[in-house]
Amino acid sequence: MTTTESQVSSSEAAPIRLKMEGISKSFGGVAALREVDFELKEGEVHGLVGENGAGKSTMMKIIAGVHTGYTGRMLLDGKQVHFHSARDALDAGIGMVHQELSIIPDLSVAENVYLGKQPTKNGVVDWKAMREGAKRQLQMLGINVDPRETMGSLPIGLQQLIELARVLYSGARIIILDEPTSALSPPEVRRLFEVLRGVKASGRSIVFISHFLDDILEVSDTVTIFRNGRRVETKPVPQINKSWVIEQMIGRGHEGLEETYTGQIALDSKPQAPVVLSANGLSSGRAFTDISLQVRAGEVLGIYGFMGCGQLELARTLFGKLKPEAGGLVIDGKPVKFKNTAQARRAGIAFVPESRRSMLFYHEPVFKNVSISSLGRISRLWLKPAVERSIADKQAKALNIRPANVKALLGSLSGGNQQKVALAKWLAHPTKVLVLSEPTRGMDVGAKDDVVKIVRGLRDQGMAVVVVSAEPETVLSLADRIVVMKKGRIVQEFASETISKDRLLEAA
């Protein structure tokens, strides 16, 4: 997919519908947007790119009335406005389709399209009018679907289009789409783009946020790039290409961000080390397809891909939380099939999910959090709290967990220390393969460094580690070998070579 003919249609003379001037917004002292200007013309598709945390979503949520406290001016059709809710924004003709769809799966298509605004006759819902109206609405977008069908039974791509139809039906003249293609298959993406072109032709404006640069470049007329809460560039699409966009997104180091790896990273894979875990042709529904990979002892395998590329589900499958529909796992040469996570644990697999909340017990003391995964080794029947505490003490010292008191409630620890506890529980247990999902997300630089050191230490002791992340820095700072996933498939592998962040982004 590369630049195609459709962009040329946007005319320079189109009137400006929305103008944002000097928008600043901070969350608890951390600046998310600094003095950002943004313009949206009538009848254009405006692509928005930037790394996680660059501020693009914050900007769009201000426009859609989700964030209400900000400084700066917002002009809609030349008049200054300030929305106090998403309802306000919708009434003014601005609708947003969020990444998490707000459809109701148990209701019919027609009911979803008319949600909250059902046509009535004599005080009761006019089902016939609703069905016919919904059918008409959807057909205008080129969607042929029976409006009586249950929403949840349709593929995600169709659900997304129907949600788009609802936003359009509600009278929106400006539509903001947040990562609309991440869950879609290529034919579904093509269909979405056709629909967007039709919407554009009717004079409405679209903001298209995406990590998929190919998609952005294909459908957008104009692209704006955000970096570190600032707008760095806005250019019409015919003048730009993918590598230029990536360069703008990363910023070639002059921002001085410590964790930004712009230089070359030498991958130190170990092709001779014994394979500990291998996956053969794993497939799971819409999440991922035909994944084969091998993890060697003393090696960190990085799995990189954008949000929603199926990497989170893959990690859960390795740990027996999800069952694959096809394919299998082999540990130390023996095929295994996990019925539950307890079997995976016993086979020597450890997993730390991306959200600490789903890993830790906040109202229990630290030592119970550490010992939970290895209780079976500490005791058969009777608990031995003294042993538990001494094991936890040892781990707390080794991982530099603060406070050092293992009787402290976990909820009283800082986020970085909680993450270390999540790691510590698997170190008290004989682990062969450690699967980490987003191990450094949302951590400050110091805590990130600690985690990197811990993981490297484990690798050097001969543990096989799998790091799954949507942040290229995380993968680059940890991995010895990197596979890149895209829309549920492995598309590329980097081993024994030097790699940089832009090559990684380009592959995904």
Place this chain on the structure above:
Amino acid sequence: MNTQTMAAGSTSARTKSFLREQMRNIAPFVTLIALVVFFAVASPSFLTMDNLGNILTNISITGIMAVGLTFVILCAEIDLSFAAIANATGIAVAYFTAQESYVNVANIPLSGGMAIVLAMIGCLILGCINALGMTKIGIPSFIMTLAMMQIAAGICALLVRGQILYAVPREVSFLGTESIGGVPWIVLVLALFLAVGHLVLTYTRFGRYVYMVGGNREAAEFSGVNVKLILGSVMVISAFCAGTSGMLGVAYFGSAQQDEFNGFLLDAISAVVVGGTSLFGGRGGIGNTIIGLCVLGVLNNGLDHVQIDSFLKILIRGLILLIALIINVYAQNLRAQQMQSTE
């Protein structure tokens, strides 16, 4: 908020936070004291050794059921079938015992030991069906045990066919009706169940898993705990406790018949919840259940000692349960708030 600001917090703030945390333990205890004081003042016959024995005997059957139910509620599940399972087990043990000639039921007389074993196997099977329905098929416990309640009631109906059975095995009637040194055996059985329940929950690996599964089921699963095995086990434990109390109950009442234990469903749930075990799982325990049982026992017994409309008693019990529920949910919210502020 980080640990430093926590530590720097004033003593009063820490006391407040401790009280918040202990709200679910303190409130039931204060309720119990208040009730005892009230009834002691209102009626001279309330605070006597005789009456204390009465209260303990009266809560025994509820108490044995409540031990099993405590496990279930700690896992953030519910069992609505235990009273019906108790009833079915009680009827089964009588069904396998030789009855007097005037009892018009085509039963199957066996030896006392056999009758007990068969009845207990029966109740364990019902518990296993609960467990399998929940963990293998994925039926929510509320619905699964609602169905089981009906199934167990159906078993009762089929066995007794509207009649009443009187005789139970000698071992059962001994435990259900006799005393040792003035203490009824049934109270000692309750004490045994409470003690074992407490030991298992507090000092064994299984008990720890129960609390962890109830505290954060997802985290338990991601820590490699076999969550389904734990959930299934607590359902079987609940059925076992129900079966035991059903047999002793039949002996205690002197008869086995349809719908005999219906009132115990609400009583045992009340006891566990009034005691302060969290309906959201992970907090509470046998200690709470003991307090809850005492509150319920004192209330039921005390209301008999004061001049009060017996129909009003039902209403008062309902109100007490409502207040306990409010405290239960309120304590949970307090903790959730605290959790957020410390993150």
